[in-house]
Amino acid sequence: MTQTVMEIRDVGLEFPLPRTLLDLLNKRPGRVVNALNGVSLQLHKGETLGVVGESGCGKSTLARCIVRLYEPQHGSIHFDGQDIFGAGMKKDRSYNRRVQMMFQDPYSSLNPRMTTGQILSEALKVHKMRPEDEIPTRVAELLELVRLPQDAAQKLPHEFSGGQRQRIAIARALAVEPEVLIADELVSALDVSVQAQVVNLLLELQERLNLTILFVAHDLRLVRHVSNRVAVIYLGRIVEIGDSETLFANPSHPYSQALLSAAPSINPDDKGEAIRLEGELPSPLNVPSGCPFHVRCRHASDLCKSEVPPLLAQEGRGEVACHHIEEINQHA
Amino acid sequence: MTDITAISAEATPPQKTKLQLALRKPGFLIGTFIIGVSSLLALMPGVFAPLDPNFIDYNAVKQPPSWAHPFGTDMLGRDSLSRVIHAYSVNMQMAILATIFALIIGVVVGALVGFYRGIADMIFGRLVDAIITFPFLVLVIAVVAVLGPGLVNMYIAITLVGWVYYARLMRAEVIAQMGNDYASAGVVMGYSDSRIIFRHLLPNAITPVIVYWMTDMALAILLGSSLGYLGLGAQPPQAEWGVLIAEGRNFITTAWWLSLMPGIAIVLTGLGFSLVGDGLADLLRPRG
Numbered sequence: 001m002t003q004t005v006m007e008i009r010d011v012g013l014e015f016p017l018p019r020t021l022l023d024l025l026n027k028r029p030g031r032v033v034n035a036l037n038g039v040s041l042q043l044h045k046g047e048t049l050g051v052v053g054e055s056g057c058g059k060s061t062l063a064r065c066i067v068r069l070y071e072p073q074h075g076s077i078h079f080d081g082q083d084i085f086g087a088g089m090k091k092d093r094s095y096n097r098r099v100q101m102m103f104q105d106p107y108s109s110l111n112p113r114m115t116t117g118q119i120l121s122e123a124l125k126v127h128k129m130r131p132e133d134e135i136p137t138r139v140a141e142l143l144e145l146v147r148l149p150q151d152a153a154q155k156l157p158h159e160f161s162g163g164q165r166q167r168i169a170i171a172r173a174l175a176v177e178p179e180v181l182i183a184d185e186l187v188s189a190l191d192v193s194v195q196a197q198v199v200n201l202l203l204e205l206q207e208r209l210n211l212t213i214l215f216v217a218h219d220l221r222l223v224r225h226v227s228n229r230v231a232v233i234y235l236g237r238i239v240e241i242g243d244s245e246t247l248f249a250n251p252s253h254p255y256s257q258a259l260l261s262a263a264p265s266i267n268p269d270d271k272g273e274a275i276r277l278e279g280e281l282p283s284p285l286n287v288p289s290g291c292p293f294h295v296r297c298r299h300a301s302d303l304c305k306s307e308v309p310p311l312l313a314q315e316g317r318g319e320v321a322c323h324h325i326e327e328i329n330q331h332a
Numbered sequence: 333m334t335d336i337t338a339i340s341a342e343a344t345p346p347q348k349t350k351l352q353l354a355l356r357k358p359g360f361l362i363g364t365f366i367i368g369v370s371s372l373l374a375l376m377p378g379v380f381a382p383l384d385p386n387f388i389d390y391n392a393v394k395q396p397p398s399w400a401h402p403f404g405t406d407m408l409g410r411d412s413l414s415r416v417i418h419a420y421s422v423n424m425q426m427a428i429l430a431t432i433f434a435l436i437i438g439v440v441v442g443a444l445v446g447f448y449r450g451i452a453d454m455i456f457g458r459l460v461d462a463i464i465t466f467p468f469l470v471l472v473i474a475v476v477a478v479l480g481p482g483l484v485n486m487y488i489a490i491t492l493v494g495w496v497y498y499a500r501l502m503r504a505e506v507i508a509q510m511g512n513d514y515a516s517a518g519v520v521m522g523y524s525d526s527r528i529i530f531r532h533l534l535p536n537a538i539t540p541v542i543v544y545w546m547t548d549m550a551l552a553i554l555l556g557s558s559l560g561y562l563g564l565g566a567q568p569p570q571a572e573w574g575v576l577i578a579e580g581r582n583f584i585t586t587a588w589w590l591s592l593m594p595g596i597a598i599v600l601t602g603l604g605f606s607l608v609g610d611g612l613a614d615l616l617r618p619r620g
Contacts, residue, residue, distance in 0.1 A: 064516075067519075067520045068519070068520075069516055069519055069520065093522035094522075095522075096519075096520060096521060096522025097522055100520065100521075101517075101520045103513040103516065103517060104513075105513055108511075108512040108513045108514060109512075109513035109514055109516075109517050110514055110517075111514045111532050111536070112514075112536065113535045113536060114532075122523075122531075123521055126521070126522065126523055126527070127522065169517075172517070172521070176521070176522075
């Protein structure tokens, strides 16, 4: 039985927009951006869970909630059985030690005025990971772990390439010996050749250090490569979650099908027609009622317009949130 | 898992340090020179001044510039050059003392309201609006009028009004810096707020404040001399540029050098601070 390290239950987060004069005159309530609308998922020990979705669907918001950069208004996140936003946990810095995050932009995630050595030793000192006199040794170990040369410790971030900076970010996260790593678009700012190096390094470290990884990305092939399980997010809701190979080979939710068919195939014989989605991604300011996907879905019925489909386990598949799951997949 | 070859550090050509680059700029060099000489004069005026600035000689009243008195003498026969040089002590002291406390208070307050926002930030915003509505000089004169004239009260008055400008600048810069992920990374790493504010954000946000500080020192000298001129700052017979200009005012047509020489000193020192500030802006900017 797999062990659950983190449980996200029905998390909802909205960002209020400032009320405009027009809103005030019309006595309308202020508008809100619904970034997350009830996301539930579990993170199992040692796995890599991929999170995919279009831009603006709430992937990064979810990642930022998990590391407490945002506090969700609804639902809860439990780590090791404890609510991380609960009264006792909120000030608990050891949670920040155990759950670490790596950011998308390697050019802004490192303090430009601190050398690599300072960045790493600061993390070690604050969390008292090593006695003072062992810190330089540990910094050297960390640099070796992420395959950076030893003289990197004396250099400032601007002296490194994007890929090297992401390795420094990985080293900083690993300095505090976390159990869970959140990788928010870790490599999307990097060249393809460097992406592979950084991702493979991450996977290798995961194996060696027994890490649990939440891998947020929009690159589907990359997610397929790294993940054991995948969650597909649409407008702040999980529409499908399941075993990576099953989901990629045989997506069940009409949105997953459309999303995956949009990714180019490297097989030249694969002339399977892409499912073209109609319309734009609806604004999170104004999420459609019922199933958020119904406005773009070929299979939508009246039921989809009024009722939110629950995320249910399907036989031989993962969990899917769709009213018409059986009809749709009969044809397939 | 595929094997990853270690990436060696890219070979970087030997780069000139920023100081070397800055010293190539003539403006920064000239500014540093002016401020250096001014500081020297301020620290030991007795060494450079030919005569005692308060030595009265009724036999040599209002003499035009000559070899004996290069800047001439005033209505009491005091040597103008010596008085201008001795005034460096007071005026350079103004540049520091009228600004340093405003700088410290402004940086701390600005960083805190910029980081925490919320109610404190709203109150701060209103306060800034209220203070900035008034012309700086008018507000300072009002405070001096309440406290009474004199150098110390003048410093207090300028600090009370001036910190707002530093705080406003610092707040904006901290908010801009917080858009960078390294600030979020600090939160994720579990660092304390004070560590994030003062160790991470402040060093990155302070550059424009330092540059403003340099120009503000020039302004402080100007303001201090203005108040001295109006009789609200340094009091005669203390040698201070504003006081000296005020003393010469009555004789501006017959003894022009009395007001002109301290005026030149003000312009030169102000120019020096501005040039240094300009050079520092380049020097302090981080790369990449």
